[in-house]
Amino acid sequence: MAAMFRSVPQVFRGSRCALVPLSARTISKRADERRPLADKVAVITGSTKGIGFAIAQRLAQNGAHVVISSRKQQNVDHAVAMLKEEGLSVTGTVCHVGKAKDRQHLVATALEHSGGVDFLVCVAGVNPLVGSTLGASEQIWDKVLDVNVKSPALLLSRLLPHMEKRGGSCVVLVSSVAAYLPVPTLGVYNTSKTALLGLSKSLAIELAPKGIRVNCIVPGIIKTDFGLGLGVREKTMSNMLPDLNKIYGLQRFGEPEDCAGIVSFLCSPDASYITGENIIVAGFSPRL
């Protein structure tokens, strides 16, 4: 392996700049600075594509071992293979977050492979309905609330005893600007994402005495199958968006990677005094 060097001033060497080996301690300190999540373990739901995949990739690049998950085995296998090809430390398992057995299996897999869990990032979310809020069936309400709102809390309650032991643990939820700016025809989804803002605040105060931080990211329109699907299905919205973006926004829609750096930061020691925040990643801000 190539040795690491630092330059020393010419006064010591008679040339403009000479190289001397760095001490092992300095090298490892610098490596830690580049990999702020080294030796940490992250469990991420809904992480085989889109926003969840970008977050998984970034946390792993920053040193964490990441446990990938989603509903479909072939998506899990594909995501794990892609990240392993990059030399990243990942394992994967199927987990439909709305199913208690799958949540239990996700926790067991993470513990079995990694011995503990430091971070839980809840990305999985669904929107099965474009239409009237009051026309939504009880089945639709149950599905959206089960997956989007209840599952992060139920999964966390299973992981909590293991996270508590670690020190410096944190949770990141994924809401949506639809929480602040209700999107017409997505009333049930809007409601679920507003509930997540409240869930992150409540969990933050409940877990603060245990030293566990809870924050929430609030993405705007991000270019994923889900985000673009919402835009094109709703004609009024796709007509309206370019104009709105021109007037208020950063003149572009988001990329999944736009959500990754902030989650890595929230998990890092640099965010160790930040909890209960809902952070908008939308190219515009829909609140004061």
Ligand SMILES: NC(=O)C1=CN([C@@H]2O[C@H](COP(=O)(O)OP(=O)(O)OC[C@H]3O[C@@H](n4cnc5c(N)ncnc54)[C@H](OP(=O)(O)O)[C@@H]3O)[C@@H](O)[C@H]2O)C=CC1
């Ligand atoms: N894209 C956007 O514009 C915005 C998205 N969001 C939120 O971001 C999150 C991710 O969305 P995005 O990345 O765009 O979506 P994508 O469709 O790109 O990816 C969704 C991921 O979640 C998995 N998934 C879906 N349902 C479940 C489930 N029930 N249990 C576990 N995994 C599941 C999918 O894999 P599989 O099919 O194998 O389960 C896939 O890996 C959602 O919570 C969404 O509400 C918020 C604001 C804007």
Ligand SMILES: CC1=C(/C=C/C(C)=C/C=C/C(C)=C/C=O)C(C)(C)CCC1
């Ligand atoms: C108001 C407004 C916008 C529209 C935002 C909308 C309509 C967001 C919909 C989000 C959805 C559907 C999220 C899903 O989770 C733009 C175009 C960003 C530009 C700035 C002003």
